[in-house]
Amino acid sequence: MLHVDKIDLSYGASQALRDVSLTAEAGQVTCVLGRNGVGKTSLMRAVSGREGISAGAVMWEGRDISRLRPDARARLGVATVPQGREIFPLLTVRENLETGFALLPRRARSIPDEVFDLFPVLAEMMNRRGGDLSGGQQQQLAIGRAMVTNPKLLLLDEPTEGIQPSIIKDIGRAIRYLRGQGRMAIVLVEQYFDFAAELADRYVVMDRGRVALAGVAAEVDADEVRRMMTV
Amino acid sequence: MKGMKGTQLYLNDVHRSFDGYKAINGLSLVIAQGEMRAVVGPNGAGKTTMLDIITGKTKPDSGEVFWDGDVDLTRIDEAGSARLGIGRKFQKPTVFETLTVEDNVMLSLAGARGVAAGLFHRTSRAQAARIDELLELVRLAEARRRLAGALSHGQKQWLEIGMLLAQDPQLLLVDEPAAGMTDAETMRTAELLRSLAGKHSVVVIEHDMEFVRALDCKVTVLHRGAVLAEGSLDHISANPEVVEVYLGR
Numbered sequence: 001m002l003h004v005d006k007i008d009l010s011y012g013a014s015q016a017l018r019d020v021s022l023t024a025e026a027g028q029v030t031c032v033l034g035r036n037g038v039g040k041t042s043l044m045r046a047v048s049g050r051e052g053i054s055a056g057a058v059m060w061e062g063r064d065i066s067r068l069r070p071d072a073r074a075r076l077g078v079a080t081v082p083q084g085r086e087i088f089p090l091l092t093v094r095e096n097l098e099t100g101f102a103l104l105p106r107r108a109r110s111i112p113d114e115v116f117d118l119f120p121v122l123a124e125m126m127n128r129r130g131g132d133l134s135g136g137q138q139q140q141l142a143i144g145r146a147m148v149t150n151p152k153l154l155l156l157d158e159p160t161e162g163i164q165p166s167i168i169k170d171i172g173r174a175i176r177y178l179r180g181q182g183r184m185a186i187v188l189v190e191q192y193f194d195f196a197a198e199l200a201d202r203y204v205v206m207d208r209g210r211v212a213l214a215g216v217a218a219e220v221d222a223d224e225v226r227r228m229m230t231v
Numbered sequence: 232m233k234g235m236k237g238t239q240l241y242l243n244d245v246h247r248s249f250d251g252y253k254a255i256n257g258l259s260l261v262i263a264q265g266e267m268r269a270v271v272g273p274n275g276a277g278k279t280t281m282l283d284i285i286t287g288k289t290k291p292d293s294g295e296v297f298w299d300g301d302v303d304l305t306r307i308d309e310a311g312s313a314r315l316g317i318g319r320k321f322q323k324p325t326v327f328e329t330l331t332v333e334d335n336v337m338l339s340l341a342g343a344r345g346v347a348a349g350l351f352h353r354t355s356r357a358q359a360a361r362i363d364e365l366l367e368l369v370r371l372a373e374a375r376r377r378l379a380g381a382l383s384h385g386q387k388q389w390l391e392i393g394m395l396l397a398q399d400p401q402l403l404l405v406d407e408p409a410a411g412m413t414d415a416e417t418m419r420t421a422e423l424l425r426s427l428a429g430k431h432s433v434v435v436i437e438h439d440m441e442f443v444r445a446l447d448c449k450v451t452v453l454h455r456g457a458v459l460a461e462g463s464l465d466h467i468s469a470n471p472e473v474v475e476v477y478l479g480r
Contacts, residue, residue: 013384014323014411035477036274037410037438160479161274191273192479208439209411230477231271231440231452231468 001025002047002153002185007056007066009039009046016042018209019056023202024153027182029175031196031217032189033229034206040189041083043206044157047187048080049073060153074103077152081159083189085142089131093122096130096141100148108150115144118174136167143174154178157189168195175199193229197222205229236300239264239402239432240285245294247280247456254280255291256456262402267428269443269464270436272453273476278436281453282404285434286319287312299401318400322407324387328380332371332390335379336362339394361397369393369423385416389423402432409442421445440464452476 002024009017017039024030032040045051047058049070058066065073087096094111101109116123119140125133130141139159146154156175160168172195179186179199190196203220205213205228212228213220235241240262247255255277262268272278283289284296287307296304298315307315326335340358354362366372369389374382379390388408395403405424409417421442427433428448437443443450443464450467452460454476460467467473 011411013382013387015384015413016411035438035440037407190479191477194478194480208414208417208441226474226478230474231443231450231464 001061002187003059004043004047005057005059007043007046007053007058009042009051009053011051016209017046017053020206020209020211021056022187022204022211022214024185024187026152026185027179028201029179029186029188029199030202030204031200032187032204032206033191033193033196033225034212035229035231036191038206039209040206041157042209044080044082044155044187044189047073047153048078048155074149077150077184079146079149079151079154081139081142081146081154081156083157083161085135085138087130087133087138087141087145089129091130092127093130093133093141094126097122097145097148100145103149111144111148112150114177115147118177119144119170136163139163139167139171140174143171147178152184154184154186155189156186158191159188160190160192160195168192172199191229193226197225235261237264238262238300239266239298240434241295241297241300242281242284243295245284245291245296247284247289247291253456255284258294258453258457260451260458262432262434264401265429265432267424267433267435267446267448269446269448269450270434270453271438271440271443271450272459273479275455276453277456278453279406280456282319282406282434282436285312285404286317313398316399316401317404318395318398318402319404320388320391320395320406320408322410324384324391326379326382326387326390326394328378330379331376332379332382333362333366333375335390336365336393336397339397341397341399365393365396368396368426370419383416385412385420388412388416388420392423396427396431400431402434403427405433405435407437407439408435409437409439417442418445 004022006019006021034040046053053066057064097111121137122144159171200217202216204211205225238261242258242260245255245258270278284291287309298304366375408420424433450464451458452467452473460470460473
């Protein structure tokens with residue numbers, strides 16, 4: 001279980017997160033929603049370790065990982081699908097997927113079949129360079145790459161941004177499948193409300209660097225969430 | 232055709248693509264002299280490219296951009312736009328951290344530039360009075376002898392606004408000033424910008440809706456490089472198209 005406990009995060013003197021808490025459990029999707037600039041990506045970066053926090057704690061499976069480097073967190077099962085995907089453009093699809101091996105013991109280094117079951121296009125494109133893929137295919141590759149690491153916590157930062165509707169459906173199906181497997185906790189950052197609403201077990205709605213609304217999906221008023229996401 | 236008389240800024244059917252991506256796609260926008268305007272919009276709406284076009288950093292592929300009714304901004308570069316009186320405040324504060332607050336403002340005062348002017352510079356009484364006035368306006372009079380690097384984030388943003396004002400711009404372009412500020416700083420910044428309206432035209436890009444509400448001005452919603460809606464914040468909040476865009480539909 002991930003428990004982000006009252007964290008602050010600043011870039012220099014500019015404070016991006018104030019007193020932010022979040023919980024994510026295995027087999028559940030926690031959706032982080034909010035307009036642009038409210039702190040969603042900063043929260044993901046605090047969890048993955050790409051930014052340090054100045055107060056509070058990031059607790060993972062009962063352990064404070066706030067001071068651990070990103071690679072150490074990845075070894076503990078934290079995988080990120082970053083906004084903008086960040087695939088390696090000059091590596092092939094296969095090589096991109098294999099970058100996930102770095103975290104695994106030698107005998108466990110294989111690409112799970114479910115990656116290709118969920119995203120058959122990756123199997124077709126195995127020897128193509130990542131940079132030659134469409135945006136949607138790159139997004140699928142980024143999710144596949146995270147799956148290779150056999151994560152226990154999957155952080156997805158706006159996976160539908162700029163992606164065509166058919167691939168958004170595939171991504172939704174993949175997230176639903178991974179949730180159903182129950183092996184990992186999933187944190188989904190989104191600005192596409194309908195997509196998030198179909199998947200959400202929990203909501204965390206952010207505004208101005210703070211949590212404006214949080215709770216289990218069944219108890220949260222969807223109209224209230226929508227209102228907070230719009231102007 | 233020239234822009235409308237009495238307008239500070241006049242954009243008509245402006246287009247700009249980057250590698251086939253239409254960042255600005257038929258944008259038309261008019262800012263009156265002395266007007267304050269907030270510009271909002273989801274990621275990729277074209278807000279920053281719009282500022283780049285106004286300041287001459289980016290040239291439009293087509294369309295008209297006029298300053299003061301008849302100055303063609305598409306023929307002017309960034310330095311030229313600053314000389315015309317367009318001041319741009321980027322999101323990140325960029326003050327001289329190792330200088331005092333008052334020295335930051337003094338360096339920004341409009342006046343002669345060049346080696347001789349620099350070597351023989353004396354701060355005149357008029358300049359000293361102007362510095363006092365600006366520091367008072369941005370509420371940094373008490374902090375004037377402190378190093379700018381020691382200021383809070385909000386204070387640095389105010390100092391930079393003061394430095395822009397020292398150039399006596401006709402138009403201020405302000406990009407997300409409230410990001411990272413405390414609630415009190417955010418409200419104080421809205422007050423500060425409001426106090427400039429009338430004397431300067433101000434265009435503020437912002438995501439923080441509490442801040443936009445506090446600005447109490449006309450709001451323009453950009454989406455996919457064009458204006459989706461315009462009006463009071465309540466008016467655009469009630470616009471179903473705006474709601475759809477923010478929900479990512």
